[in-house]
Amino acid sequence: MTERKEFRDLAEPEAAREAIASLDLSPDPESVPLNEARGRVLAERVDAAIDVPGFNRASMDGYAVRARDTFGADEADPVELDLVGAVHAGATPEVTVEPGTCAEVSTGAVMPDGADAVVMVERTDERPAEGSETGGNAGSDDDGAGDDGAGDDRPARIAFRTSVAPGDHVMAAGADIAAGARALGPGTRLTPREIGLLSALGVDEVPVRGRPTVGIVSTGDELVRPGDDLDPSRGEIYDVNSTTIAAGVSEAGGEPVLYPHAGDDYAEMERLLREAADECDLVLSSGSTSASAVDVIYRVIEERGDLLLHGVAVKPGKPMLIGRLDREDGGESAYVGLPGYPVSALTIFRTFVAPAVREAAGLPEPRTATVEGRMALRERYGEGRLRLMPVGLLDLGDDSAADGESADGAADGGSADDAAADGPAGDPDRPLVYPVDKGSGATTSLVEADGVVAVDPDTEYLEEGESVTVQLFSPDVRPPTLLGVGEDDPAVNRLLDRLENPRYLPVGSREGYRRLRDGVPDVAVTAGPTDRDVDSVALGEWDREWGIVVPEGNPEGVEGLADLVDRDLRFVNRPTGTGLRRGLDDALEDLAAERGDSRGDLTDRIDGYGLTLRAFESPVRRVLAGEADAGLGLRETAERLGCVFVPLGDQRVVVRAATDRADREAVASLAAELDDDGIADLLAELAGYSA
């Protein structure tokens, strides 16, 4: 077995960027039909092959004349010309305009031979053929349909009340764009307007830069594709990185190819890596918890390729690998090994790999790929290597800065002196930035963070209000319009469904209330009593019934709290800081007081008191699964999931907004959903809920 390389000499991030830039990912150009060309990039210059328009084109409804014949005409002294025919758009002229004659033309018509200008119909009068009484043309130009061909009622002569110069109201052949002229340059991104110009030129197949093909190889024994059956007892988890990175590849203009899982068959994994190298411009794998899988990758790179770089001084991303894989056909494929945790993999992909994919596809970095923000809190760093810190964003500026302008001098950031009186410091037009650190193993960080801030190795602090550049996870990421925190509650979940692009972090009542005080979120939801006052505005409230949830039929005959303490029941709890737990602890306090015990005496006797689960319905699900005899929960959950509910009390749920955010549009929308009708609607069909 190959000796494993150690991460002793970590490369600088810049070296990693250069190593990736040195790889050739560029595919051959290709040709695509015009109607599939949007978003692609022209591979070569397109010159006009035809004149547009392809003929001298009348650009007004009126009469085609020889300009010379109109010289001297004016209102007082019109010139009369013989009408010899008509030409409509899409028809071949069947008349020639000889000296002394004219022909009716409609906009877009081919100018008949002999004519070199058009007089607008409004400046002409019809003159009857033989004493009939056809009046002026002015204002009657709408009746032109259907009188093609020389009908009997066509006037014999037209009077012109103005003179024209050659070329007047005529778009000469090639005047829009002439054959041989440069139409679009290489590297042009094709948006609707470029597609319009190509259409005008009659182009229906467009030479475009190829999309780099990016193979994604999964290397974890425990990974299962979404949609397939999962066996958690074997430690299986769904493969997050392959689909995330595949979507990132598409977004960067590449063509992702997912290779099947090799499971723990290393010979098969090696075969897949070689196959991917043969078929793709770039091969990506993401870190595996399996040491053997990494060894296979090493062996393939060393036997058939080059290892350019191993280990980068960046957090996350230290174990990044960069190399080249030889192909059967004598060419090379690029290889990058990404870290294994989802947020880390997406961060490293976005920072180091996506730019290379875009470059190969000929696409610029989208303008929306980064956002300037300001730190909502002071944060300490100084980790000795580049930190790509996951952060959430909250855009407070939408309301106050509709015109996108700010004359605020605080924009040059960095100093805590910029602090405003009632909110985080810094340019108020910039979104707030707050770190999200749930541990990089959490997939939910993917949607609780919006991007990363690169913090230099030698930065010790980011100050509150300091300007930072956030690299969004993708250009399509929109920061939420509202940030809520607090209790996990089914009515809150329904409420969130009615808002546009909210973010809610179910951190529990106590932590939510604390964060509201610290000034980051707009809104906090608490259940049960709160211990201190935070400057806030109550937007709405309701009551919910909580208690002990036991299996269908209540096989243990649980009747109340005392059963948990006194009997040998397996219980499942909720974490400290949640409203449910606060309710339980207060009830235990009362029971202990009744008995003359301390609460600790009682909780020591509850099997599972320390087993806490993160979501409000998790304890009930444990009960359902037969893994517990009783769980802390809501009547709502118990009834919805078909369990028996043993009530212990009601608690008040309150939605509060930070006082200085109460005027925000998003907060006002939330408040509107919490008026009397709104609350009634919200609580409908939620058992145990009341306004």
Next chain:
Amino acid sequence: MTERKEFRDLAEPEAAREAIASLDLSPDPESVPLNEARGRVLAERVDAAIDVPGFNRASMDGYAVRARDTFGADEADPVELDLVGAVHAGATPEVTVEPGTCAEVSTGAVMPDGADAVVMVERTDERPAEGSETGGNAGSDDDGAGDDGAGDDRPARIAFRTSVAPGDHVMAAGADIAAGARALGPGTRLTPREIGLLSALGVDEVPVRGRPTVGIVSTGDELVRPGDDLDPSRGEIYDVNSTTIAAGVSEAGGEPVLYPHAGDDYAEMERLLREAADECDLVLSSGSTSASAVDVIYRVIEERGDLLLHGVAVKPGKPMLIGRLDREDGGESAYVGLPGYPVSALTIFRTFVAPAVREAAGLPEPRTATVEGRMALRERYGEGRLRLMPVGLLDLGDDSAADGESADGAADGGSADDAAADGPAGDPDRPLVYPVDKGSGATTSLVEADGVVAVDPDTEYLEEGESVTVQLFSPDVRPPTLLGVGEDDPAVNRLLDRLENPRYLPVGSREGYRRLRDGVPDVAVTAGPTDRDVDSVALGEWDREWGIVVPEGNPEGVEGLADLVDRDLRFVNRPTGTGLRRGLDDALEDLAAERGDSRGDLTDRIDGYGLTLRAFESPVRRVLAGEADAGLGLRETAERLGCVFVPLGDQRVVVRAATDRADREAVASLAAELDDDGIADLLAELAGYSA
């Protein structure tokens, strides 16, 4: 025939917006595979159906223990436990951790029964089974591969140099996200990260908002689809609007359906309109020059639908129609009639229709759909109705404002006092905005303008430096990095191919030089002498040979300028203000002086002296087509197109940058292409060109 409605009472633009908003374009939700879900919008909330992780998961390499067994352990006084087995990621544990025992675990492994915490391998030592000498584990954690299963060399006991609490280094089942928890809300746009979270939940079919289906009906007799044969003699032109609008529909999140041309068969056009209404959420048509086509649309709307609005007080877009079409199935389809000229059609689509399509698709307006800019010049308006003025953009800020910040107080715009000394006034970080008005019939305006500025009916002037909001033609539009103007020249075309995203307007030498003086473009290219001095820096220059181009074999035996004057030859000229024309006129001046005539005497005798064509090779193409006996042109063009060249002289082509732009990165890149090697490369293979 239906009586035609007049545009007498034009609706306000706001009324048009409201009329469109009143139409229901929303399609039914649908379900798409996860790997096709990127960019789509969730139709409903997605709750977690499973716990993630689905099991208590070791989050470190080390040993699974009962935390209680490690209590009191420290460096000085380690605790030893019996090693009873190992669990690796993706495997079902086959051991139980009884009191006094431990099991080896790798990151991602299922925690074996009995164990409630993991001790990192670094804080442990192996103790040999019977006097063998296995050392400490610290630092040797990389050799774990392949020692799955209980080999003979597995140590019998492990010493723990630290204590752990229950849950340490274990991610509890559901700790990332628990079954029943709210994962993503309705209306969430699916970017790679959301796709990652859905993957973690095992979701492989995603409920998303439907894409509104938008039918596009072409109504011009003269329109031909790109790729089909064009007969210019019949006045045929390629259909620009259908493909442009189709691309715009896709960009806004809709599904375009192009209906075949009905030509001039009005019964067929009526059938297509009804078919489109039956099949689509919205039907669009763009104005036709054919009055009869508009009548058909009226008839269909009146017989089977409602006309909501006809004629809007906006330029362009006056003839906009908004209505509803009944469907066979009893439902309704929305209908909007767009103006006929390409820039007008795209402008009205972008301003009024795209927002409705996005709304129906559940997509927000992209952040890049508008740009704040500053007027490069003072412009006069006051047209009495809303003007959607096509404008070009030039982003000068890229270089100087890398951090995107400006403390410049001029940002609040509007006053001419803001004018800087050496460049247009206003916030220098904002791109310059200049009107593009080539006449709305020109398709090239599509790519010479980047978007439109809405100018209020009562605005009389836009001042130089005034802040304006530009609605880009699409969110993907990138303003050019360099704006060049001036002579149309094949070497310039080659030069442009080497630059990233330049824009070049071939307005001729004289107009280009004038615009350079007025301060909008970065660069001007002149051919031949210039009449006055403009503050500028020459970046490069070359000579080109010009003269008279005649057909292969020179059938008329043309030898020089005198032949044009003295003989009956059909000539084709270039417009005043081009370098070629200047060369010709100077040569005619000399000839006139020689003869004692005025130049006018001579030009009167040249048949076609007044027939000027827009592009540098157009006169040669006329000669090639047999429509002229001689054309003004370059040796390069003559030789490339297989004509005979009669030389009249050489002229100097000079590339000049505005002095205050010379330091721009884009100008420096251009200058770099114009060093000695660059020029040599540029002129290679261009006949008649020399450095």
